[in-house]
Amino acid sequence: MLERCLGQQRVRRIQRAVRHAKVTFLCLFMTVVVMRGMLGAGKFGTPAQDLDDLTTHFYASRKHAEPHRVLVEAQPENENENQSNDPKNYATFDFNKILKDEGGEDEKPDPNKPYTLGPKISDWDEQRGEWLKRNPNFPNFIRENKPRVLLVTGSSPKPCENPVGDHYLLKSIKNKIDYCRLHGIEIFYNMALLDAEMAGFWAKLPLIRKLLLSHPEVEFLWWMDSDAMFTDMAFELPWERYKDVNLVMHGWNEMVYDQKNWIGLNTGSFLLRNNQWALDLLDAWAPMGPKGKIRDEAGKILTRELKGRPVFEADDQSAMVYLLATQRDTWGNKVYLESGYYLHGYWGILVDKYEEMIENYHPGFGDHRWPLVTHFVGCKPCGKFGDYPVEKCLKQMDRAFNFGDNQVLQIYGFTHKSLASRRVKRVRNETGNPLEAKDDLGLMHPAFKAVKVSTSS
């Protein structure tokens, strides 16, 4: 019929064209099929094994993105089958059954009002002065040049995600207990989130304010992160140096004021005097903290304004750098950026040198020769994700702990067998006259613990 319409030659040409078209379509179709096969053949009813392979492939490629950080509890499921019915076995217990989030909702903040840490107080110095006068038994100075200090630290009330995280928190608080006992400092270990708006690293602000207002007898509040450890037990802070300042942080003036470097100072370990200035500073510091849009937006501002800051939500340290750099006239004269000793010591440059320090120096320096504080920034032993490999962090924390613990044990004549070992060995024999024994560092009865000698006992 077509031939009759068009003529035989033309028909044959058409046929050829059609054949070519068919081949083209075939190849095109094959290409599409192959591409679908590469991207999503699972939907096409390929053999079950291929489907499984593909799903594993995709899941594994997602996990591959963070290899160093995953800390997984080794719970071989099959091993526990025979234990799963035993109610007295701790290994098979799911802790989530314990905590009950009972009654009451979170306080819903008024979205129209700007965030405040609390009602504005303007006469704190007077209130505090009166209270101290009325309570002479709670003096703010224990001795001349020795202010009453409260060390504040804390951690979450829920167990750590990392199975050994709580163990390292325990060692860290033992380390702080030791230093504070030797230096006559009180400790407040916080496990409560006072303000849900200021969660995470900002949680310290409402806590600090609350403690300053509740403890007028405290002259200095010393905030210390839970991942910081004391490594110089003999070093007493130079209180006279700070008699005219209200905030002492480890840092460098050039890096904060000139370079606006986001790590120009460190808020993991700092001193804050209990006075009106401190309350005002906290009020000026807090506005970047409330979680959500405010914190994210503030984070962008900080990344833009500060040198070297990566992109993430606003943190208290960057906010402090920004505050000081932009309002130097208001705050700068009462802030002391200490770099003479390691009020905060970044662990990365310190932990490998401990043996060298033991050989060449002795406790009491507080600086690069024998750091006061070794701060494990970025390790996050309580969480599942840190910025450094697990092995390095935990092993070094053990070493730092033992380095500090050796100084305490030597009071009693012992020391760890090595910086990596939990076992201790005797280094001073017991005698029948224990009171004649003196420890090398003089920490048994150090001068900074002496009571003011008064006429009444």
Add this chain to the structure above:
Amino acid sequence: MGQDNGSTFTTQKRSSGGGSALPTTNGRAAGAAARTMIPRGRQIHKTFNNIKITILCGFVTILVLRGTIGIGNLSSSEADAVNQNLIEETNRVLAEIRSDKDPDDPADSTDEPQFLSLNDTYTLGPKIVGWDQQRKVWLSQNPEFPSSVNGKPRILLLTGSPPNPCDNPIGDHYLLKAVKNKIDYCRIHGIEIVYNMAHLDKELAGYWAKLPMIRRLMLSHPEVEWIWWMDSDAMFTDMVFEVPLSKYSNHNLVIHGYPDLLFEQKSWIALNTGSFLFRNCQWSLDLLDTWAPMGPKGPIREEAGKVLTANLKGRPAFEADDQSALIYLLLSQKEKWMDKVYVENQYYLHGYWLGLVERYEEMIEKYHPGLGDERWPFVTHFVGCKPCGSYGDYPVEQCLKSMERAFNFADNQVLKFYGFGHRGLLSPKIKRIANETATPLEYMDQVDIRRPVHGDESSGSSETKS
């Protein structure tokens, strides 16, 4: 056969090879009659060509598909392998940390550990004599380290836990909470804490480890009047109550227990060594020396355990523990020691947790802190829970819930000072119980725990920590 079939044959092949019906095939079917014009050889040739192309394309398709998935297999297993390696390494590190192995153990640690034989006598250290006199002289020479601060004798709280992580992570979490609880109580009452994580004497490991440490602290700190041992599984639940030390001016050991259980029934739980106070004096050193010999692990401890089980009522058979040994010692040498031992049961210097923790809500409703006894227990002691190990004597859920409740019950008394409280005894979250004001010191004056206790005495508080 014939051209009609040939043409149908051709069209069928076409449609199967093409996969979609092209309009021309139908046209072809319709115009099958016209086919007779084309020679058969060429038809077959064309057919074969088509078949070849079809098969080739199909084959290539399958190959490529298979090849894609196959390659996918290889690459995913590579990433998987790398990730698996890292997870394994992490787990290896964790397992190493949690094991008992130590890098400084001698290479031949697989040998049998050396135990003291039954004939060896064990001593805590060189015999000290005249300690009371030595101490008095030292105190007079060192007036800046007095044994009393603001009228209160100096107390040192000693507690501790093993140096390696617990068998299960929850154990460490509760050790942490227990130490926070002790820090709070001791801060409020001006008591110093020593948290021991070292085995000073490898012979006296386990529950016996407290003995060398108590002795060591007594001898190193003559300014300390009382050493208070407290187990790591005991928590303060009355933050206001203070140990009435004036009651014990003629005694050197204060321990919770029941005299009738002790003397009449000779029960192995007549006293509890989970929480007790030792005065820093010669008598205490002598008692420690007499107490220690049942402790050294190995055959001595085993044999001693048998003696204790035979002599004490209700004691199961296991190696000697410090509590049974002390009871046995005080019973067998009653005349020598008992006049200086105060067996306290007026308040819960040790409070057995079962029977107490369920009543917390009732206590909150009816009573108030400061009583220290069954109305508001001073110490809640979780005997038998063993959260640091793998197995306890009680169901895990019951133990952990009770420990959480006790912790929050105590924490509420601390948080009240700051105007907060837990939302429930099992809740980690807190709620405000007092509004923030611009004059915070007024609220504080009403709720300060420290002041009513200390403010009455003329020399007041114990805030000075030195």
